[in-house]
Amino acid sequence: MDPLLMPDNPYLLLTPGPLSTTKTVKSVMFRDWCTWDDDYNTIVEWIRRRLVRLGSDTDEYTAVPMQGSGTFCVEATVTTAVPQDGKLLVLANGAYGRRIAEIARRCGIAHAVQDSGELAPPDPDRLEAALKADGAITHVAVVHCETTTGMLNPVTAIGNIVKDHGRIFILDAMSSFGGIPMDVKTMGVDYLVSSANKCIQGVPGFGFVIAKKDVLAKTRGQARSLSLDLYDQWRTMEDHHGKWRFTSPTHVVRAFFQALWELEEEGGITARHSRYCTNHRILVEGMQRLSFQPLLAAELQSPIITAFLSPTHAAWSFSRFYADLKARGFVIYPGKMTDSDTFRIGTIGDVHAEDMVRLIDAVADAMACCREK
Numbered sequence: 610m611d612p613l614l615m616p617d618n619p620y621l622l623l624t625p626g627p628l629s630t631t632k633t634v635k636s637v638m639f640r641d642w643c644t645w646d647d648d649y650n651t652i653v654e655w656i657r658r659r660l661v662r663l664g665s666d667t668d669e670y671t672a673v674p675m676q677g678s679g680t681f682c683v684e685a686t687v688t689t690a691v692p693q694d695g696k697l698l699v700l701a702n703g704a705y706g707r708r709i710a711e712i713a714r715r716c717g718i719a720h721a722v723q724d725s726g727e728l729a730p731p732d733p734d735r736l737e738a739a740l741k742a743d744g745a746i747t748h749v750a751v752v753h754c755e756t757t758t759g760m761l762n763p764v765t766a767i768g769n770i771v772k773d774h775g776r777i778f779i780l781d782a783m784s785s786f787g788g789i790p791m792d793v794k795t796m797g798v799d800y801l802v803s804s805a806n807k808c809i810q811g812v813p814g815f816g817f818v819i820a821k822k823d824v825l826a827k828t829r830g831q832a833r834s835l836s837l838d839l840y841d842q843w844r845t846m847e848d849h850h851g852k853w854r855f856t857s858p859t860h861v862v863r864a865f866f867q868a869l870w871e872l873e874e875e876g877g878i879t880a881r882h883s884r885y886c887t888n889h890r891i892l893v894e895g896m897q898r899l900s901f902q903p904l905l906a907a908e909l910q911s912p913i914i915t916a917f918l919s920p921t922h923a924a925w926s927f928s929r930f931y932a933d934l935k936a937r938g939f940v941i942y943p944g945k946m947t948d949s950d951t952f953r954i955g956t957i958g959d960v961h962a963e964d965m966v967r968l969i970d971a972v973a974d975a976m977a978c979c980r981e982k
């Protein structure tokens with residue numbers, strides 16, 4: 610079968626990942642690879658170098674891919690980076706921040722949580738006070754784009770405080786890396802975690818950590834797990850020219866290589882960011898015309914995913930709205946907040962302005978049907 614003759618997807622994914630990917634990204638998975646052969650490992654090494662370049666223009670960082678979903682990489686980072694006598698401070702304002710704390714709890718890592726609630730970004734002053742008051746804290750972790758609400762957290766301000774106080778900074782940039790320009794060095798980041806299936810627009814199967822080399826180099830023997838040992842994964846890749854320790858998701862890696870090329874062809878992260886911003890603007894303006902209100906104020910909102918307040922009238926049913934939109938070719942996302950009733954629409958992936966215009970028409974149709982019923 611000619612891969613380019615594959616049937617079209619029945620709907621577009623407007624979710625925070627996995628996302629709609631291009632046909633070409635999917636098509637390059639139509640061959641098999643040997644994991645210890647040069648052909649394959651050359652691709653892995655190219656990918657690692659390219660990831661470092663996307664995050665920084667210095668040579669102080671390395672990129673370490675890790676099997677599994679994004680959470681596996683957050684867990685690999687936290688459980689490798691924080692030593693036995695270390696303590697992690699988590700700044701949480703949503704489900705993904707809380708998940709970092711949960712990883713620490715499950716793995717017996719000393720930790721503290723500053724929870725600013727789902728509607729407020731972490732407070733840099735409160736962070737500074739905690740770092741001054743508690744000398745035991747060695748690491749600070751925060752989410753960049755908190756996908757629960759779509760909020761963009763003030764990570765540069767946070768990173769600068771963490772660095773001023775000589776602590777290690779872990780950033781979950783899962784849903785933003787590749788879609789929002791960022792520089793790990795300026796942000797004071799020691800470990801940035803992201804995954805193949807978000808803004809780079811690959812398919813799911815692995816994530817990666819962009820880590821400061823001298824910091825990662827000191828973590829030998831610290832990991833609480835064999836398979837999630839970030840240090841060992843890094844050393845094996847360095848010493849064996851891109852070899853993964855255990856079976857690697859070869860097809861997914863090949864698709865990711867293609868996705869990185871397509872990011873380049875699009876004009877890099879700046880161009881992708883501007884496409885996502887356009888998608889987001891069309892979405893919000895269109896939804897507002899249809900009387901939907903975004904949860905967040907515009908200045909807190911990312912172009913990645915937008916939470917809308919569910920209508921309060923009796924005829925509203927998210928599951929019917931979801932099914933109506935799916936039948937019209939769009940899959941949206943339920944809310945994930947503890948206190949507000951919301952639903953979410955993603956604007957990332959192989960999704961373009963004309964798709965967002967069609968989406969707004971579909972929402973208008975779905976609402977008209979819902980009123981008739």
Ligand SMILES: *Cc1c(COP(=O)(O)O)cnc(C)c1O
Binds near residue numbers: 626678681756782804
């Ligand atoms: C998607 C995401 C993750 C990881 O989720 P997985 O389902 O494990 O891939 C982690 N943090 C944030 C902010 C995310 O958006």
